[in-house]
Amino acid sequence: MTELAKQRPEYRNIHAFRDLPSYRWPLAALVSGMHRISGMIMFLLLPLVIWMFDTSVSSEISFGKFTSAFSSGLGFAPGWLIKLLTLGLIWGYLHHFIAGLRHLLMDMNHAAVTKEFGKSSAAVTLVASFGLTAILGAKLFGLY
Template sequence: MPETAKKRPEFRNLNVFSDLPTYRWPLAALVSGMHRISGLLIFLLLPFIIWMFDTSVSSELSFNRFTSVFSEGAGFVPGWFIKLVVLALIWAYLQHFIAGVRHIYFDITHMTTKSRGRRTAAATLILAFGLTAILGAKLFGLY
């Protein structure tokens, strides 16, 4: 008798604590979820973004204060932590933008297939993380 294939589990009602740690997300679903997370991160850090923009363009004195925050810190927050927050914002912006272009492309062309979704999801992740690494290296003074 031929050996039967192992039955894959069906996930109908996902339990966050027992099912999600073992659930295998397809790459396209992972990129879609990261698009939502990056949008939330941008929204939550919007006051910080506005402060950075305002401080950097108000005057030469405020720009000097803005740049010193990255090396000396601000109050009790060290400079390296502010750089990490800015790095997270860089990733969030790039991920959200590239994934958004991907979603718009599929909405306009209606050329959605499983293989194309997987390829564009992989390209989105590679572009977002690659550009984040390059800009993060610049942020941390590696070049």
């Protein structure tokens, strides 16, 4: 064993509340974790997606109900909550799609699996997903 390996701390059992807050995630690991979280968000909001699709294409009356849900709300949920859930869905889809393309690129081109490419492609993924989410979110909330 080398001297460097002896100096490193060895974690066998990671305590979630004690060890994880002090762990520094590299940007590539953060994007990979967010890829999993965005997939979970899309899965959990699938009933909302099905409802949105069904009410938007069924008839003119149901489309009016669909559009009014974003302004006046739906049942117990106010309109801003519907918009916020939709914004979360937009981010989840965009991030999952862009990060998925990043993972596919790294799977197809093994020369791209380097620390430098991982860091730069993770930064591009974050900027693209949050930038597109901001643009579509501004449209969703009626800023343009």
